[in-house]
Amino acid sequence: MFAAIAGSYDLNNRLHSFGRDQAWRRFAVRRVGVRTTDTCLDVACGTGDLTEALAAAGAERVIGLDFTPQMLEVARQRAMKLGGTRRADRITYIQGDAQRLPMEDASVDVVTIAFGIRNVLDPGKAIGEFRRVLRPGGRVAILEFSEPAFGPARWFNRVYCEQVMPRTATLIARDKSGAYKYLPKSVATFMSRGEMCDRLRGAGFTQIESIPLTFGVCVCYLGRA
DSSP states (O other): OOOHGGGGGGHHHHHHHHTTTHHHHHHHHHHTTTOOOOOEEEETTTSHHHHHHHTTTSSSSEEEESSOOOHHHHHHHHHHTTTOOOOHHHHHEEEETTOOOOOTTOOOOEEEEEOOGGGGSSSHHHHHHHHHHEEEEEEEEEEEEOOSHHHHHHHHHHIIIIHHHHHHHHHTTTTTSSSHHHHHHHHSSSHHHHHHHHHHHHHHEEEEEEEEEETTTEEEEEEEE
């Protein structure tokens, strides 16, 4: 499904979030506090938006990991367009599973995942893996869609996500896989903010925060190892 929409993924993200998806990623990068000595792991990196943002923030090394080879191919093509810049030289893309990260224990300083945790078969297992690979004091940032608490905003968001976006995104992507019918349903059936915080706490994270963005359409979850 994600292979089918890889080529138009960036365009649909920009159009259907009204450009807010990039702002949400920048917010996560700021809040996770990237340092020049950090090794960062961006899980479910897709086409590399957040991976590149972490590198731009000055991380020493950034690993973008995704399950779908076609997404990684787009990410690598984007990295090539950056040329031999210092930012591009710090990025490595690899294929892998969020539930079985190919990293040693306590080997990275920051783990991020943007709009991917709800697509993992066992989110709790993935969160446990995030905790395993983080060094003591390491930081995690999870961006995920949510439903606004404010009634009118929630109603508008549901109409937009369930009726408007699936049609227009499918047309743009020329998609026959049903990806843009699945994605809004996955948001509606995903765990609540409280449940996500409980999962982070259960995996051993501390200083947990859940910060609603854009009326609660998106939530940034933060924690420390």
